[in-house]
Amino acid sequence: MKALEFVSEGVAKVNELSVPEIGDDEVLIASRAVGVCHSDIELLEGRYIIPFSYPIIPGHEWSGEVMRVGSKVTRFKQGDHVVGDCVIGDDHFGFSISGAAAEFFVTKESWLHKIPDNISWNNGALVEPFSVAYYALMRVGNVNASDILVVLGAGPIGLAVTAAAKALGAKTIVVEPVDFRQKAAHELGADFVCGPDEIKAVLAKVSEGRGANVVVEATGRPDVMATALELAGFKGRVAYIGIDVGKSAPAQLGLIQSKELTITGSIGSPGVWEETIRFMSNKNIDLSPLVTARFTVDQALGAVEAAQRPMENIKAHIEFNASL
Incomplete structure (x- = not known):
């Protein structure tokens, strides 16, 4: 699979990696849209609010499709559309642990939230900022x-x-x-x-x-x-x-x-993701004007560059279509 990796301070690459295996309580997700934000650029430049180490796959604003579920997973099934929490205990998804800027990635069941069909992939990847x-x-x-x-x-x-x-x-x-x-x-x-x-x-x-x-x-x-x-x-x-x-x-x-x-x-959005998703769905919130630049995974370095030009872009998205 292809993934955007921050391999060292100031160095980002699109690398070919193995599709990860999942444990009994884990879920394999196929990325569909991933936002690149200012925090990702700080991570690339060697700054973040909690410890981390390279190489790391960024991507904390994302939407994806469930590909596989572990034997102990009960709330999700193949084909579900999902988004996921960024702050997970002491870890931050996409920062201290690898994130969603890959064709496939692994999460825990407890990190995930279903999104309904009227929330698009790009809008799903904007659930976190919304x-x-x-x-x-x-x-x-x-x-x-x-x-x-x-x-x-x-x-x-x-x-x-x-x-x-x-x-x-x-x-x-x-x-x-x-x-x-x-x-x-x-x-x-x-x-x-x-x-x-x-x-x-x-x-x-x-x-x-x-x-x-x-x-x-x-x-x-x-x-x-x-x-x-x-x-x-x-x-x-x-x-x-x-x-x-x-x-x-x-x-x-x-x-x-x-x-x-x-x-x-306020900082972040503790405990309101389910409410947020219901609000977006019930009010048919369309945040697509925020997405001013779109890239494929092969062009992911372009998304990183676009995110560093805030006078030209609001939000850069990497879009994926891989399946198993």
């Missing part, structure tokens, strides 16, 4: 059609928030300076899209001066995180999901008290 957005909005609480919701940043997570917020009925404003990301925000249901220098005027007009009921910060930039407090209206809810480590910026912290703001922070 679950982050869904979890953040559930922590905000009661997002509905009475809300004006501002999304700061139209990267993959910000765009997933846009789709989820629209499905929940909120009037959604996306703030993003890059044209092709603005276009994707419109395609995913944003009611208004504007640049950072326009948001205060746009929000004042849309909200009739009240400010936003909900602000979701998805850039991880401290200066933008500070702006979120300014955009929120009285008794607004502010959600931080963009990740920053160690940077700082001036912020009007008194606004938290004077506006009686509720602030939530």
